[in-house]
Amino acid sequence: MLGEGILKGLGETARNFVGSYVSAERLTTVQYPEERAPHIEATRDFPFLVYDGTDWEAGLRCVACQICEKECPPKCIYIVKSTDKKPDAFGKPQIYPTRFDIDISVCMSCQICVEVCPFEAIKMDTEFELSTTDRFGGLLYDRKELAKSNEHYHKIHPTEAAEVDARLAEEKVKVDAKARAVAAAAAAKAAAGPAQAPAHITPKLAAAAAEGDKQE
Amino acid sequence: MSIVFYVIAGLSVAGALAAVLLKNTVHCALALTLAFAGLALLFLELDAQFAGFAQILVYIGAVAILVVFAILLTRGSETPHETVYSRNPLVGLVTAAAIFAVLGWAVLHSSQALPGPAGTPTAEPQVTVMDIGNALMGRYVLPLEIVALLLTAALIGAVIVAMHEKEAAR
Amino acid sequence: MIEKADQVFVLLSHWLVSFLPSALQPAAAVLLSVVAIIVTFPALFAISVLLERKGLGRMQNRYGPNRVGPFGIFQPVADGVKALIKEDIVPFRADAVVHFLAPVFLVVVVFMGYAVLPMGRNMTLVNMDAGLLFFFAIGASTELSVFMAGWSSRNKYSLLGAMRAVAQMISYEVPLLMSSVAVVMITGSLSLGKIVDAQNRYTYGLPHWYVFTPWGFAGFVLFAIAAMAETNRSPFDLPEGESELVAGYFTEYSGFKFALFFLGEYVGMMGISGLAATLFLGGWSAPFSWLGWVPSWFWFFAKVMLAMCIFIWVRGTLPRLRQDQLMNFAWKFVLPLTFLNLMVAGLWRFMGEGWLRWLVCSAILLLAYTLMGRNGMRSDHIGPRSYRYAD
Numbered sequence: 001m002l003g004e005g006i007l008k009g010l011g012e013t014a015r016n017f018v019g020s021y022v023s024a025e026r027l028t029t030v031q032y033p034e035e036r037a038p039h040i041e042a043t044r045d046f047p048f049l050v051y052d053g054t055d056w057e058a059g060l061r062c063v064a065c066q067i068c069e070k071e072c073p074p075k076c077i078y079i080v081k082s083t084d085k086k087p088d089a090f091g092k093p094q095i096y097p098t099r100f101d102i103d104i105s106v107c108m109s110c111q112i113c114v115e116v117c118p119f120e121a122i123k124m125d126t127e128f129e130l131s132t133t134d135r136f137g138g139l140l141y142d143r144k145e146l147a148k149s150n151e152h153y154h155k156i157h158p159t160e161a162a163e164v165d166a167r168l169a170e171e172k173v174k175v176d177a178k179a180r181a182v183a184a185a186a187a188a189k190a191a192a193g194p195a196q197a198p199a200h201i202t203p204k205l206a207a208a209a210a211e212g213d214k215q216e
Numbered sequence: 217m218s219i220v221f222y223v224i225a226g227l228s229v230a231g232a233l234a235a236v237l238l239k240n241t242v243h244c245a246l247a248l249t250l251a252f253a254g255l256a257l258l259f260l261e262l263d264a265q266f267a268g269f270a271q272i273l274v275y276i277g278a279v280a281i282l283v284v285f286a287i288l289l290t291r292g293s294e295t296p297h298e299t300v301y302s303r304n305p306l307v308g309l310v311t312a313a314a315i316f317a318v319l320g321w322a323v324l325h326s327s328q329a330l331p332g333p334a335g336t337p338t339a340e341p342q343v344t345v346m347d348i349g350n351a352l353m354g355r356y357v358l359p360l361e362i363v364a365l366l367l368t369a370a371l372i373g374a375v376i377v378a379m380h381e382k383e384a385a386r
Numbered sequence: 387m388i389e390k391a392d393q394v395f396v397l398l399s400h401w402l403v404s405f406l407p408s409a410l411q412p413a414a415a416v417l418l419s420v421v422a423i424i425v426t427f428p429a430l431f432a433i434s435v436l437l438e439r440k441g442l443g444r445m446q447n448r449y450g451p452n453r454v455g456p457f458g459i460f461q462p463v464a465d466g467v468k469a470l471i472k473e474d475i476v477p478f479r480a481d482a483v484v485h486f487l488a489p490v491f492l493v494v495v496v497f498m499g500y501a502v503l504p505m506g507r508n509m510t511l512v513n514m515d516a517g518l519l520f521f522f523a524i525g526a527s528t529e530l531s532v533f534m535a536g537w538s539s540r541n542k543y544s545l546l547g548a549m550r551a552v553a554q555m556i557s558y559e560v561p562l563l564m565s566s567v568a569v570v571m572i573t574g575s576l577s578l579g580k581i582v583d584a585q586n587r588y589t590y591g592l593p594h595w596y597v598f599t600p601w602g603f604a605g606f607v608l609f610a611i612a613a614m615a616e617t618n619r620s621p622f623d624l625p626e627g628e629s630e631l632v633a634g635y636f637t638e639y640s641g642f643k644f645a646l647f648f649l650g651e652y653v654g655m656m657g658i659s660g661l662a663a664t665l666f667l668g669g670w671s672a673p674f675s676w677l678g679w680v681p682s683w684f685w686f687f688a689k690v691m692l693a694m695c696i697f698i699w700v701r702g703t704l705p706r707l708r709q710d711q712l713m714n715f716a717w718k719f720v721l722p723l724t725f726l727n728l729m730v731a732g733l734w735r736f737m738g739e740g741w742l743r744w745l746v747c748s749a750i751l752l753l754a755y756t757l758m759g760r761n762g763m764r765s766d767h768i769g770p771r772s773y774r775y776a777d
Contacts, residue, residue: 002759006704013445013703020444029448242537246484249530269519277526277559281552284533288549345516345576 041157044111044124046104049146052089056147057096059089061121064097068113068122076106077113100143104130120164126156220261228254241287249280266345392681395422396508419511423500431652432462434691438698445702469645477540477638484538489639489646492531496654499524503660504582506670506683517578518570521661522563525616528654529555532618532625535647536635547634550709551618551625557716558615558622564724565605565612568731569596569665578661582669591675595668600747601731604755606666608724610696613658615716617651620701624709659693660686719758726754 019026030037051059064081078101085093113122125148132138154161231251235244252275259268302308352360390397399422403415436459440450451458476485502517504510514520529552536548570576573584587594596602615622625634636647663669667689670682707715730747737743 002755009703010699013699016447017441017444017699020447026447027444027449031449240481243481243484246534265514265516266519269516269523272523273519273526276530277523278556281529281533281556284530284537285549285552288537288545345519 039126041159043126044109045128046107046109046125046130046141047102047113047122047146048125048148048152049100049143050121050123050150050153051147052150054149055089056144056149058087059149060096060143060147061089061119062097062100063095063119063121064100065118067116067118071112071116073110073112074106074108076103077101078103097143100146101140102146103140105139120168123153123157123160123164221258224254224257224261228258242284245280245283245287248283249276252276252280264343266343266348388679392507392683394681395506395683416511423511424497427497427500427653427656428649430656430687430691431649432466434652434656434694434698435462435465435648437691437694438701441695441698442702445699466645469642472641474641474643475638479540480638481538481540484534485638486643488531488535488538489643489650491534492528492650493646493653495524495527495531496650496657499654499657500660502578503657504579504664504669505660505686506681509670509683510579513579514577516576518566518576518581518661518665521578521657522559522566525562525654525658526559528616528650529559531650532635535639539635539638541638544635544637547625547637551635554618554622554625554709554712554716555616557713558612558720561608561716561720561724562612562616564721564728565609566661566665568601568605568724568728571728572596572601572731572735578664578669582664582671585668586671588675593668593671593673593675595666595671597666597668599734600744600751601727601734602666604723604727604751605731606662608720608727609662609666611720613655613662614697614700615712617655617658619651619655619697621704621707622712624706624712655697656690656694659690659697662693663689722758723754727751 016026021027050061051057052061053059064079066079066081069075069077069079078099079097080099082096082098086096088094088096109124111124114124130139150161150165153164228251231247231249231254234247235251238244238247252271256268256271256275259271399415399418402418403411406414436451439461440452440458443450451461454460454464476482499521501511502514502520510517532551532555533548536544536546536551539545569581573581575581585593585595592598597606614620618625636644639647663686669689670686672678672680672682672685730750733750734743734747737746
């Protein structure tokens with residue numbers, strides 16, 4: 001009948017009106033500064049650098065390979081590679097970034113830097129209330145401000161951090177096993193005598209063995 | 217001849233003068249509306265309530281809007297390039313004087329029929345809306361129906377003219 | 387005691403005026419009532435603006451304004467202050483005089499409409515014999531103000547909005563008048579006081595309000611639709627459509643003039659709600675005879691605010707009507723139904739008391755409504771469009 005739709009519509013809005021006082025699903029507003037909407041785990045806002053251990057400078061996973069700097073679409077990352085090597089979290093001498101600046105006002109949170117990093121060194125933080133009154137440098141974060149511990153990473157993205165840790169541990173195990181195998185083969189070869197032609201030890205394997213020595 | 221009458225009469229005359237003297241046609245239409253309002257106030261001052269409100273409802277509510285629509289839908293809303301004063305004012309003056317003479321004669325002639333040049337109103341019977349209604353439905357029902365027929369014809373004519381234009385364009 | 391509470395404003399006015407010499411007393415009484423109206427209705431306007439924003443918010447699953455004062459009750463104050471301190475921009479080529487006069491004219495005209503509303507027992511400002519005609523005459527003048535606003539802005543979109551608004555208001559003027567003519571016919575008088583008196587009777591405690599009769603109910607619904615269109619109120623707010631024409635005919639108004647238009651619109655809404663309450667809902671009479679001890683002015687204002695709530699409710703529910711749908715609705719549906727309503731009211735009057743007239747009148751109205759709804763609103767021009775070019 002004509003007008004039925006109007007009456008049904010009026011009933012729906014009346015239900016909304018009354019329901020907004022009694023049930024929470026009819027009033028879904030989160031009053032912002034006093035309450036905050038809960039984050040989901042995959043929230044991403046701006047990048048931060050992960051460090052293992054307690055010393056942020058030494059434990060920084062970043063080796064200044066500059067892949068993220070090249071891949072960043074708005075080019076908001078600025079890296080200066082070091083000329084020397086310092087020991088990292090596992091004691092191995094490693095190249096590190098002397099400068100790692102991200103301009104937060106330019107960053108568009110696309111996560112490409114996270115996706116391309118081979119060392120799981122840069123991840124996305126969930127902090128967005130970063131406004132500042134300093135117009136000229138307040139939103140340019142240097143590596144000290146960007147470095148946050150692995151425990152922080154676990155807190156904000158638990159499943160992701162657990163996966164990353166598992167992957168890193170696996171890789172470490174594999175690399176250790178390879179190094180040990182190469183060292184054992186080298187020792188066996190040395191014990192068997194220098195006359196045997198080391199056909200199975202290709203130059204690549206020798207280099208891996210040398211690197212395995214270096215990593216340990 | 218109270219002060220109220222003078223004020224209202226002055227308003228009406230000012231509105232009418234502005235309606236013929238202003239350059240911008242829409243301003244003229246608005247001044248004409250002011251003149252209508254002045255007339256309505258005159259009716260109200262004479263206690264002719266129905267006439268006054270009908271004047272407002274019909275003239276200001278409908279006729280004035282019709283006039284402005286007509287001005288807008290034609291090119292009348294642009295400011296004219298020539299002046300408002302015509303090139304031979306003599307013809308205009310003669311015509312205006314003649315009309316004024318006729319109207320003045322009619323008004324004065326009718327006022328001789330009314331008693332008392334001192335201006336004191338006699339005890340006229342109060343004409344209420346009910347009396348007007350009774351008269352319209354009783355004594356004047358034929359003019360009422362003829363006017364209604366005329367208005368209906370005008371309405372239908374307007375619709376047909378608009379419809380024909382649409383068909384011609386198609 | 388009850389009579390004192392009912393007549394408290396009248397007695398207050400008499401007491402205040404008695405301090406003046408008796409020559410000035412009538413003028414002073416009228417002036418006092420005018421001041422009372424000018425103070426009360428903008429206060430109600432502030433309340434209804436707040437009610438609208440919070441009500442619409444709740445209907446849309448959100449809070450309304452709730453930052454200015456507890457539960458946002460000082461929001462109208464904030465709005466008023468903002469409107470006052472904003473810069474008053476008049477476009478360079480706009481017609482300054484007409485641009486200034488349009489909101490002034492609108493506000494004057496809508497306030498004049500309150501002069502004939504009976505706001506309580508013995509509480510009409512001017513008890514005119516042709517009060518209803520006065521109200522409609524005054525209401526017709528608002529169209530002129532809308533046109534003045536749109537034209538003087540020298541903005542073709544404002545002009546377009548103004549033309550649409552005037553066309554809409556003229557089209558719905560006729561059903562508005564016709565649905566109230568049915569009330570006048572049954573009562574036998576154009577005076578609003580007499581109309582309320584005719585409804586102030588009770589049978590078994592139930593009131594004789596006209597809305598409880600078949601023709602009165604249909605008349606009330608038609609009057610409400612026409613009133614919504616007259617005040618340019620959603621779903622008929624295409625002329626001021628915020629998403630189409632920016633703000634239609636008041637695009638070029640800023641600051642206090644815009645606030646005056648806003649005030650004029652809401653005060654006009656309350657005026658026409660007051661008229662609807664007077665004509666169909668019994669004015670200042672109580673809903674049940676045993677509630678007669680509550681002061682009459684309370685009932686009047688309660689009915690006006692109820693009508694405002696219904697306006698807000700409909701605004702939050704229905705989508706906007708397009709101009710041609712709006713005009714179709716007016717001329718092809720509402721207008722024929724109002725004429726039929728008039729005839730049914732006449733039938734009601736001459737059929738004499740009894741259950742038969744209820745049955746016959748309701749049957750005729752329902753049948754007409756269904757038939758018109760099925761046939762009258764169908765648009766048969768669904769085909770390739772034809773265009774007409776200006777030349």
